[in-house]
Amino acid sequence: xxxxxxxxxxxxxxxxxxxxxxxxxxxxxxxxxxxxxxxxxxxxxxxxxxxxxxxxxxxxxxxxxxxxxxxxxxxxxxxxxxxxxxxxxxxxxxxxxxxxxxxxxxxxxxxxxxxxxxxxxxxxxxxxxxxxxxxxxxxxxxxxxxxxxxxxxxxxxxxxxxxxxxxxxxxxxxxxxxxxxxxxxxxxxxxxxxxxxxxxxxxxxxxxxxxxxxxxxxxxxxxxxxxxxxxxxxxxxxxxxxxxxxxxxxxxxxxxxxxxxxxxxxxxxxxxxxxxxxxxxxxxxxxxxxxxxxxxxxxxxxxxxxxxxxxxxxxxxxxxxxxxxxxxxxxxxxxxxxxxxxxxxxxxxxxxxxxxxxxxxxxxxxxxxxxxxxxxxxxxxxxxxxxxxxxxxxxxxxxxxxx
Ligand SMILES: [Zn+2]
Numbered sequence: 001x002x003x004x005x006x007x008x009x010x011x012x013x014x015x016x017x018x019x020x021x022x023x024x025x026x027x028x029x030x031x032x033x034x035x036x037x038x039x040x041x042x043x044x045x046x047x048x049x050x051x052x053x054x055x056x057x058x059x060x061x062x063x064x065x066x067x068x069x070x071x072x073x074x075x076x077x078x079x080x081x082x083x084x085x086x087x088x089x090x091x092x093x094x095x096x097x098x099x100x101x102x103x104x105x106x107x108x109x110x111x112x113x114x115x116x117x118x119x120x121x122x123x124x125x126x127x128x129x130x131x132x133x134x135x136x137x138x139x140x141x142x143x144x145x146x147x148x149x150x151x152x153x154x155x156x157x158x159x160x161x162x163x164x165x166x167x168x169x170x171x172x173x174x175x176x177x178x179x180x181x182x183x184x185x186x187x188x189x190x191x192x193x194x195x196x197x198x199x200x201x202x203x204x205x206x207x208x209x210x211x212x213x214x215x216x217x218x219x220x221x222x223x224x225x226x227x228x229x230x231x232x233x234x235x236x237x238x239x240x241x242x243x244x245x246x247x248x249x250x251x252x253x254x255x256x257x258x259x260x261x262x263x264x265x266x267x268x269x270x271x272x273x274x275x276x277x278x279x280x281x282x283x284x285x286x287x288x289x290x291x292x293x294x295x296x297x298x299x300x301x302x303x304x305x306x307x308x309x310x311x312x313x314x315x316x317x318x319x320x321x322x323x324x325x326x327x328x329x330x331x332x333x334x335x336x337x338x339x340x341x342x343x344x345x346x347x348x349x350x351x352x353x354x355x356x357x358x359x360x361x362x363x364x365x366x367x368x369x370x371x372x373x374x375x376x377x378x379x380x381x382x383x384x385x386x387x388x389x390x391x392x393x394x395x396x397x398x399x400x401x402x403x
Pocket of ligand 1: 254255256265266267268269270272274
């Protein structure tokens with residue numbers, strides 16, 4: 001190999017490292033890019049080459065695009081924060097898909113991490129996987145047309161399922177709450193129908209990626225995300241990576257035992273957290289006092305208006321979740337715990353009793369236990385943009401047209 005070849009191989013490796021860092025962290029300053037292990041002069045020359053190649057752009061000092069924002073992110077140059085370098089959004093898009101109980105959601109995010117469009121469609125829960133994927137296929141075309149991107153500009157599709165996906169086999173586990181999908185391989189099925197590269201993951205894990213990319217856990221390397229939907233799940237980010245476990249069931253915190261003599265859970269266990277604190281378990285307790293079973297959204301809004309019974313059941317749910325959180329904290333030691341999903345809008349009505357319950361049981365190693373905060377990304381989009389984030393962040397499986 002001539003010295004010239006080795007120099008160009010090194011330059012190409014440096015470009016890849018910069019692109020990889022921008023995919024992981026979104027727009028970064030030149031100083032932050034130097035912290036990935038390149039000298040400032042190397043960063044300056046690599047960034048210059050990438051700007052010339054049309055792969056990156058200077059995006060001002062704003063905090064970066066956000067799924068709760070106007071859809072295209074802020075490009076304002078107000079104030080004098082350091083100029084950030086970001087991938088050029090026009091390079092391509094990632095598609096996020098959420099296949100939930102009775103709904104299909106799609107979101108299109110560009111490689112600059114801006115959410116461009118999203119759409120939710122109601123479906124029958126018994127819809128076959130094949131028919132669901134044909135619907136997804138049509139929705140992708142519809143949203144791509146609205147964003148002006150072509151199908152060959154899709155770098156990949158992330159699909160979120162409401163249950164664990166076994167890491168070795170790729171099959172949807174029995175705990176999946178969408179029965180027609182149990183035992184199937186959602187990635188293979190989707191790749192066959194969509195003709196695009198696919199990543200399939202669990203909804204709580206992908207929502208954890210969303211909060212890490214755009215929300216309350218931005219920039220953290222060790223954090224736990226609690227996702228409250230039909231059941232309670234968790235996503236663990238350890239040393240900057242999602243931890244899914246050998247069988248993909250890591251984070252099934254809703255099935256940890258809170259009361260050994262409690263009610264029987266759908267999993268066959270007794271007294272699981274889900275039997276005490278999932279939305280159905282909370283709303284079931286209001287028959288006597290309210291003469292009906294309000295939805296969880298109503299319970300939360302009544303609680304904010306001062307309804308004592310609704311405040312009580314949410315506080316009790318917070319205490320039960322706090323027991324599970326203390327056990328999780330004692331094992332994993334996260335920097336922060338983010339509570340997202342349908343219970344997050346309860347805010348401190350639920351989170352303050354959760355904190356107290358957790359503090360009573362957590363090991364204090366001289367430092368305070370981590371804070372518990374509500375998720376920052378809207379519950380309607382947190383899973384679907386997380387599915388897109390899984391594609392945006394994975395430079396190995398979903399390469400960009402530039403290197
Ligand atoms: Zn259970």
